[in-house]
Amino acid sequence: MANDSASHAAESLLFQKPAEDQLRSHVFAAFAGIAWYNAIELIVLCFVSFKRRRGCYFWSLLISSACIIPHVLGYVMLFFPTGVTPGWTGMVTGQSVVLWSRLHLVLQNQRVLLAVLLMIIIDAISFHLPIVILLYGNVAVPIGDWATGYSIMERIQLVGFCLQELIISGIYVWETVKLLKLRPEGRPNGILHQLLIINIIILGLDVAVVVINYVGYYAVQVMFKPVAYSIKLKLEYAILGKLVAIARGSYNSNELPSSVREINPYPSCPSSQEPSGVESRRNVHRQYSPPWFSEDSHQSSDMSSRL
Template identity: 50%
Template sequence: MSTHDISDSGFGLSERSVNRFAERTAVACLIALAWYNALELVVLCFTTFKRYGGCYFWCLLISSMAIIPFGLGYLLIIFDIYNSLFSVAMELIAWVCMVTGQSLVLWSRLHLVVQNRSILRWTLAMIIVDAIVFQIPASVLELGSHSNKSYLFTRGFNVFERIQLIAFSLQEVVLSVIYSWEAVRLLNLRPRGHYRSTLVQLLIVNLAMILMDAAVIGVQYSGLFDIHVTLKAFVYSVKLKLEYAILGKLVVFTEMCGSASQPTDLSDFVDLSFHPNQSGDRDSQARIYDTPESNLPQRVHVASKQPSDSQIFVTSDNPSLSNEAL
């Protein structure tokens, strides 16, 4: 399908605003910001984790790297640099990795707070089914919209593209709501007020992700297709950066709420050990709380400077409790 055919068709890529310069400037800025965030995310992946493994790590890495070809594919299409099926295929593959990867990041994070295995299985099944039901038809329709018989696919793509956008946004909302609900439940088991700031920050991050999805949907229904697709790349890069913003708090929160008698094995999903070259704030994080054994305040140190897994040591003014490993 030639550039002239695309411009004359009803395909979403031709739905541009009157001010082409302003729109293309916005597109270029959004792609540049998304690429900058993506490069930073890739570096963070390899410097934050001590062990490169687990579903959480790989989903973060793949979804972060997918932002670059996704933006590049639409950059080639929007600016008519190389408007071909190769560009479309590149952004489609990146779109699958970016969206499904983000959902799997949220799903992996559920293992920190959800103890019900049925919930974990059903949410994973939801992600797999949505990927098959929505991404495969949308990919076929978009490829067809750039073919020589675009008139057969254009209208269907314009409708189905909006449907899949809402479906994936609702999927992420479901995962965020489950996580927030379980996090609130666990934090309520701790002494009142000691984890209020952590709770508020976690809820704000999840609310921000939901609002960003709503903004992307709003731009999509406004008819600004070019800005919509590049805004998606930027929004997904910001959502992944928010994961790192709360990662340290998730580690401390999980280790504090975990029980020595019922440890949670997260090695297959979330690597809770930080890289040994982290800053001092992450190497030695402390929280003070009261325990049933003593009314004296105790300081909990999460030590991660050693190559071995993180350990929690308790010290207090009571000699009987000093240097006791949890």
């Protein structure tokens, strides 16, 4: 029964009657417009926010943002299904790579980081490849086994990628909570609380995409998903701004783990204006400048290379 319902949903999405459900058509148009607007804004923000346009964090943000455009276009122009797959793969897996890149800022355990990266690679192969094959088969033969297989696999990959992002965000939230315990009060503590709230919102968007699909609104889900991903990428820039505030703030670096302690709180600051004790702290701790700051010629470490 569930498979028949899912198959009917996929078939109705690909072959709608022109006069069927005008309200749904208007919802599709609204979601498509919002997603495209957010994607263009995200691309601009990506180039404006980073002074050194390199590293995994920068490229994953840029690719994930740019892929929203062809993903939405593919579902709008259903007669050209080739546009669906490249945008979808880059948008979904790109978002996971963004989360993994940001995880380096709060986590130093290389085994955990490697395990998360392997999970992203395995999930990309396991979920993207079957969907690509089934999607083309469903478009060529919209009834029968192709439609049923696509409907089943589409739900599996939706839950799989949602769990993947929940795991990565969960690790980030866990490490952030550990930082909160190290800073019981003060400005960094408030910023970390805001980072925690933003990540909870991201988790909520992931769950919303799955819920919309499983309550029977598959057609709405395929257009809401790029909107959700564009919102999540916008929240990444909010997180980026909070990390800038931490890097610029003045606090005792000994209280924080090395992943945060290495962020240089006084980037590109003339020596005549540096607060007392800055030089001594630079000599004690290895530091590097985050990718959103310009770097002096004397600062040789590069945060982007780590990401």
